[in-house]
Amino acid sequence: MKKFDLSALIRPHLLALAPYSSARQDFKGVANVFLDANENPYSLPFELGIDEGYNRYPDPLQVALKKKIGKLKGIAPEHIFLGNGSDEPIDLLLRLFCQPQKDEIIITPPTYGMYAVSAAIQEVGIKKAYLKPDFSLDVAEIFRQVSPQTKLIFLCSPNNPTGNLLAKEDILQVLENFEGIVVVDEAYIDFAAADSFLPLLAQYPNLVVLQTFSKAWGLAALRLGMAYASAELITFLNKIKPPYNINLLTQNAVSKALDKENEVRHCIQILVEERKKLENFLYQIKNQTGVIAEVYPSAANFILFKTNPDYFSADTLYQKLTEKGIVVRNRSREPLCQNALRLSVGSVEENRLFCQVLEQLSQ
Ligand SMILES: Cc1ncc(COP(=O)(O)O)c(C=O)c1O
Incomplete structure (x- = not known):
């Protein structure tokens, strides 16, 4: 396993951050009367086309859903972060690792636009290591662009908009030799005749894999994306996320969809x-x-x-x-x-x- 010190990479003020503790996280026992979250005890009495029970806040850590996703993917739930689309972990990773006006990311254009947009919102520097004319990674150029301020490298495979898979050896070279975090965005992996990088998580503590329910699963409107990473990194993403980032309609619908894998x-x-x-x-x-x-x-x-x-x-x-x-x-x-x-x-x-x-x- 690659040697790696996550806490040295995380923005120092976030190491000690006391996260918001929601009512649903504070009390974990069994009770009949919940008067702790300023919820309305009544579900709306009129027909909304949704079931009862939406008056209560949803599980902030989506434990049941993560178990189900973990079973499908062969990954323990503590390695899974769920976001409001995979766009949310892209944004959170930038906020977790990059200090505005100081740190940088590397992207490999032409590629998915949100890496640069999220970085720009945060005033994080964007270095570009363009793909080669055949749309393969230019690994040497990536390493020419790396500086002490480079915290994240975003690689997209299959790449949007070019459609090609990046060569596994090229991604491995980046994972092996870069001291920061390598994000492999696999939004389209289900359409590819290639293996996911998920099994390599145990070997590379600096690897984050992104996937989504928006493409192959046909659930773009529900907004559910996954970041898979070391349990330690996932803990930090959980600390900085909005408390109830995955609504209950989405948790319930995706849970049902997972029974329809065939x-x-x-x-x-x-x-x-x-x-x-x-x-x-x-x-x-x-x-x-x-x-x-x-x-x-x-x-x-x-x-x-x-x-x-x-x-x-x-x-x-x-x-x-x-x-x-x-x-x-x-x-x-x-x-x-x-x-x-x-x-x-x-x-x-x-x-x-x-x-x-x-x-x-x-x-
Ligand atoms: C490569 C890539 N990553 C991530 C996303 C974001 O997907 P979502 O936020 O719907 O999960 C997209 C959307 O088109 C994409 O093309």
Whole structure:
């Protein structure tokens, strides 16, 4: 196991922080009368389409839900932090480790935008180690960017918006040789034919893995994301989070969803097949018409492709698609993504419509 001193990395004032202690955490025994949390004893009497019992605050540490998630993932609950989407742990990790106007993070553009936005909100410095032209990690460049102020490195695999997995050896090199925290964002891992980094948590105390229920599980509106890390690091995330960050509707609904793993696997299979079909179609347009210049293989539920500006710039094709009621993501202003559009894999019918419209536009 890698030698690592977590407390040396955490912002010093947070080491001694006395966290807010909620009523639901203070009293852990059995009682019949709860007059400790200024709750309303009555559930709303009118029909909201929700069950009874929402007048009480939810479990602040989501013990039952973490047990269920832990069982699915083969991880003990003390290694799991649940957030309001995985965007919440991204923000909390920045607040836990980075002093504003002093510390820095490293990101590897083109990549998910929230790492830089959360850092900017906190006045944390952002160093960029751009991906290579084939969208692989430039490990040497990452280490050129590391300074004594670098606390976090964000790696996204499969990467958004490029869709590729980062090479395992490259991520391991960063984990082995960087003294700070390495965040591996696996929001799209369920669509990839690759192993998660979760089993490596025991070996690398500086590893944080992010996952989410927003993608493969189809529960984006519920806002539930996971950060997996050492029990010590999770304790600190729990100290600085808002007390009731996961509402009870979400805890209950995700708990039910976890009983439907087979259905989720089936859905993933359909989306991966649809991704292949879309990929083939885009290649066909590329080869037959030249309207598309490049199609990038994807391990996620989206495909990045570049237009040929002799026919359409990405801006023009984006506009023409919207005129037909189809919205894709214009990524053409991201580094290495000139004239690039990102296409999410939709339902069979949505994908059919997209193909039909693009075919018409390409004639
Ligand atoms: C790579 C990546 N990480 C994290 C997120 C945030 O997901 P959520 O906050 O819905 O869990 C997204 C959302 O698109 C993403 O693409």
